[in-house]
Amino acid sequence: MYLDLLLVGFGHVARRFVKLLDERASVLHDRHDVRCRIVGVTTARHGAAFDPNGLSTAVLLDRYASGSSIDGTDRDRAGRDYSWLLSEARHHTATACAEGRVVLIETTPLDVTNGGFPAIDHVREALLAGAHVITANKAPVAFGYRDLAARAAAAGRRFFFEGAVMDGIPIFNLVRETLPACEILRFRGVVNATTNFILTAMERGRTYHDALTEMQRAGIAEADASHDEDGWDAAAKTAALINVLMDGDATPLTVAREGIRAITPDRVHDARARGRRIRLVASAQREGGLLLGRVAPEELHPGDPLAQLDGLQNGLLLETDVLGTVGILQLDGGLTQTAYALLSDLITIAKQGTRDRNRGHSLAPSP
């Protein structure tokens, strides 16, 4: 199956993704019968490009690295925004759109101050244009899951977001594909790498500031790290998990939230002296008919699987009705893992497309 990709956002994750796509091209083709090409990209500060015959990954990355616009000009051409990208796609890849062979890769950053926009609009408009959508941005699933899932179903397209929580470690796929006839009753997790890295570093005698700076240099924390420090990132992930796994209707704003800025070295060492460890825990449970989400630093008993998560490690414990508690751990975190989440969703879309095609639906192979 041939897929045409549109990229909105070309930051660390998207750039790692296009490299991974090249590195894994033979696996994609040989094992999953998928061939991909990038036909359009818009960036925040490096212009935009579209070519229905495919853009070169190497050229895009070179131009980005050199600081010029990714279309080869030395400046940002006015009007080349997301609407322009979709309009180009509708015009130049109309057949592929109609056949469900266009996929939007959405990697713009999370913005909690404006209800998930513009990312939600990106998803809506792409679905209207006939594209599937894969996002690593938590905003659409944290603020607009129910609406977007309904729109995707109505359009006969997919809306996937495996990378929104715990990078490429399957969470949403795990529950959807491998836990049928199970209800998720509650969950607890360590889901933010930056804060976990800071708390672990403080246990080892480093300063908060020093650890945060290292995360920013590695591209894992933003220059403005308040999203991580104040628990917004974890709250958005909590809302996403509530919405998808527990059929809830949360947003990051409905999750009770306390960040880690008030955690002092004394408090970390005091807990350590009592055999405890402080972790930023995201959780949700039902109470009196309500689904309550919460993000807060907690002192964990050493036997708690979440207490063992150091540095960039993440983990999630799902309490189910029939299987008891199932834990899934991400013991290595990083950009590659997040980029892999996009790849994993892409393969799922391709597999389902092939299935639909075999069923005699409208999908057809590219000439």
Added chain:
Amino acid sequence: MYLDLLLVGFGHVARRFVKLLDERASVLHDRHDVRCRIVGVTTARHGAAFDPNGLSTAVLLDRYASGSSIDGTDRDRAGRDYSWLLSEARHHTATACAEGRVVLIETTPLDVTNGGFPAIDHVREALLAGAHVITANKAPVAFGYRDLAARAAAAGRRFFFEGAVMDGIPIFNLVRETLPACEILRFRGVVNATTNFILTAMERGRTYHDALTEMQRAGIAEADASHDEDGWDAAAKTAALINVLMDGDATPLTVAREGIRAITPDRVHDARARGRRIRLVASAQREGGLLLGRVAPEELHPGDPLAQLDGLQNGLLLETDVLGTVGILQLDGGLTQTAYALLSDLITIAKQGTRDRNRGHSLAPSP
């Protein structure tokens, strides 16, 4: 979709499974469009029964509990073995067999002394008769995976075994459905509940014998617990994981194996005094082109996620090429979890059957 079930083996797991099937009937029907009925059962010591119109779960369980034969007679009728069951199925449910609506549920105990037989024959013959096969017995996948997978593919039927490792916690489904384009490079796990329960109990001052007796009373360890104690159960699981996740060709006999009988209270307490914990670890890795499986007690560092697994808890760490290490933990173990594995595989078969039917294959709904 209507499914007719044949049960070979009616021990703890199978009896919990048929109860679970009743308890979850509405979820199966409403959410997955599956209706099941049990049409045939053979047992080791309680006779056999077959009725193409369906057997009553309550009656089967009552008769079993009362010690009489499950067909209502007070004795075992000669010749009512597995061949009889399949012959009845071929004769009385021929249409369902041809339509892929018959599923064999294989729960006979693991026997490592005879190369996986008779369980392997149960699977082969059921596939030949047109049935899908789900097993909680490790023998077929540990001794004959490659052959059985090929036979199932040739027959257009499914051979599933999620319950063979870590009960209902998805391992095989996890890798198959949610980790595409990932290679499993090596794994390490705690996969046997009885030995982990004994080691944990010894840490708390109980005797080996006392802990083992408790496991036998709970129906988790067999009266002859040597399979657990000598590492055979863990070795069979290791072979199964090697065969399925790493495309290997292992058997329980090719896995280097050391059990826990030599672990003394002194050794457990000595490790504990040094902050370490002894766990029976199952692992596999590639070395010089070979896939080496191993089961042995290991002293684990407290930061090792496997070291935290107490009592009936199990866990598996999968080292992958692109995602780093992914861990999956079973924090509650028990019969319900194993029975759920069979249910989970049953739903997968039903979903795939519905898909095939929609594609216009030969499967048709029952009248």
